[in-house]
Amino acid sequence: MGEVLALLAEDFPQITASKIRFLEEKGLISPQRTAAGYRKYTKNDADRLRFILALQRDQYLPLRVIKDYLDAVDRGEEPEQLPGGMKLTPQTVTESFSEEATQRRRSLTRSELIGATGATGDLIDALLQYRLIQENPVGRFTEHSVKITRSCVQLAQHGIEPRHLGIFRQSADRQVALVKHAITPLAGRKDVASRARTAETAREISDSFLAIHTSLVDAALSELDH
Incomplete structure (x- = not known):
């Protein structure tokens, strides 16, 4: 070992x-x-x-x-x-x-984020305003911000702007709150193995939330084929 x-x-x-x-x-x-x-x-x-x-x-x-x-x-x-x-x-x-x-894993500066995603400075400002991406304490962005920004660049081509996407921030906050509530009974022990189990349970719950969301959207969109 x-x-x-x-x-x-x-x-x-x-x-x-x-x-x-x-x-x-x-x-x-x-x-x-x-x-x-x-x-x-x-x-x-x-x-x-x-x-x-x-x-x-x-x-x-x-x-x-x-x-x-x-x-x-x-x-x-x-x-x-x-x-x-x-x-x-x-x-x-x-x-x-x-x-x-x-x-x-390497965090990016604002200019690096723009270069990596093709976003404009105005789009970055709007994403920050609606809390879709966040800067860390030293003004850098994680890989999560990169993924979100790339998606928003694509959505902008269809006329969907950050102001339309604030509901995702609200939904994510509510989802995290639900996950935290669900894992409360597991979160008391602080040893490494228990923390790993708690984190894994949180991911599994989150996966279930995402599966429900995806299925609901897919079911609604499938009607467009009829």
């Missing part, structure tokens, strides 16, 4: 033995055991852990989704991609993936 932690610590400084045991408990990794019952990790186990942690951190994928993908690979299937369009194998995190992940 100590050797695995040392291998992962540079890219995942928050990793702990409790987190790894939690992933094992959830069935995402299955290290061999010695006769004395000690865990015995191989290089493939370490690479698999790196893959799981990278997807959690950089793609915000729930463990359930990652596990379904890994289970399919373990069965000998060849799923084309993970949700979000990523096409990766679980044995390793490639150099190109690491570079892409680093780019996503």
